[in-house]
Amino acid sequence: MNAVGLNAFLPTPVTDDGALLHSHLETMVDRVVGPDIQSISVLGSIGIAPYLSRRQRREVVETAVAAAGSTPVVAGIGALRTDDACRLAEDAARGGASMLLLTPVSYLPLASGEVYAHFKAVARVTDLPICIYSNPATTGFTFGLPLLAQLADLPTVRAAKLPLPTDTSIADELATLRGSTDLVVGYSGDWGCAEALLQGADCWHSVAAGLFPRVAGALTAAARAGNRQEAERLNNILAPLWSLFRKHGSIRVIYAAAALLGQYDAHPPLPLRRLDRVYWPELFSAIAPLS
């Protein structure tokens, strides 16, 4: 597989004491698979991967793969330590993942050479394609173009999931990347992804699609067909949700939305908190038109 089209990120349903809710995860996967999306991702940031144990992460992959049928499952394998990331890659491969999503989780800030060696070590573990996951807001690490080009030369590194650029346009960033790598390039940051697709991005790595695949799928199809008017119309319907994501962090919003939708009534692991109930009426209004 490669990361093209709409990649729907799923939150991980766990109880407060950390037990994985298999049946809830199955239901979430069931609801999201279909013609609207091209892949699902588990154990991304919204999937609270760094807060889970190795065993829990293995179970998430296995359960999601079993429930997803022919839809490819991308598995997040980010870890602070290279040896742990390698083990998570093995687990994900054994569990039936179709692609690995690798972010350089950091505590002490990493140097580019360290990140390169980390990816190279993980890439040696399996034949699965790897998507580079750049998320400076969570890792503190910013991928420069030289490093992306170096990583793209590793045979199984195929794609990149990038944050919305702040110092250039998406079109310019895509042109630069395509001039020096053969990476399939997608974006996260749901509020800017309609524009990213309209400017030619290959993939929308979407948090919203995990709960609202229909509208996210329609937006993706319109934008990839170059229908700006329809893409912007759908994006406007999603705008109140984007506003909540940006104000409170999508992790807090998505847990509250899953509860409001009756999908599962849980909290992210403390110290993270679900959106305060005072904002639930606003959230309800934001998601009512989306289901």
Place this chain on the structure above:
Amino acid sequence: MNAVGLNAFLPTPVTDDGALLHSHLETMVDRVVGPDIQSISVLGSIGIAPYLSRRQRREVVETAVAAAGSTPVVAGIGALRTDDACRLAEDAARGGASMLLLTPVSYLPLASGEVYAHFKAVARVTDLPICIYSNPATTGFTFGLPLLAQLADLPTVRAAKLPLPTDTSIADELATLRGSTDLVVGYSGDWGCAEALLQGADCWHSVAAGLFPRVAGALTAAARAGNRQEAERLNNILAPLWSLFRKHGSIRVIYAAAALLGQYDAHPPLPLRRLDRVYWPELFSAIAPLS
């Protein structure tokens, strides 16, 4: 205890496959305890705490406490999850630590209310005094004054370990903090700590003191006595080491320095790397006058 004077941070000697080198840790503690320092800290950032297992962290505390004799041991208990941080606090208390050093380790960025609840939950676990550990470079979280004041009202929160300020002077920051909290205030960022002490900081949380307690102790004594000339003379002797810390990150430098000093020849956990050997002659020159 409280964090006053010179607090020496120790790296954690582990093998590449993660085994704790107890005898090396004992030797490091033996070498550092004495009249130059007022406390030692294990499992801070330089102690690679987030890269270690709970069992390893418990062993580090127990070994350090046994070796430190009457010198108080501060134990880092930072963890992504509140439940994990609480368990680490219990372990540290049982292991004989005299103070807890708590940093809000983050992956998904935390809100102030979440950090407050995290500290409050951990403070409920033991009666040990807590030092707030602010390190935006590793956690992505910046403590505002209102949060520090709120935390200072928790009965066991006694001290703060702050990064060197970038938007104000240390004297102004100290005046502000002392106007609204009763926290004992220390600084990390070795290259700026002579000045911090001269401006009235209570404590130097020092990486260098873990390997070079004599010179760091002499600097601390001079600065706390208001002897600017002597403090600056000693700080100038340390300046080449500060330059390496700032250029390469102290974690990489300290592992190489420990090897050069014959203390232990190990690497930090990958993807972190020890200082490249090409810089070892420069490091050798920097540390030769310090032992």
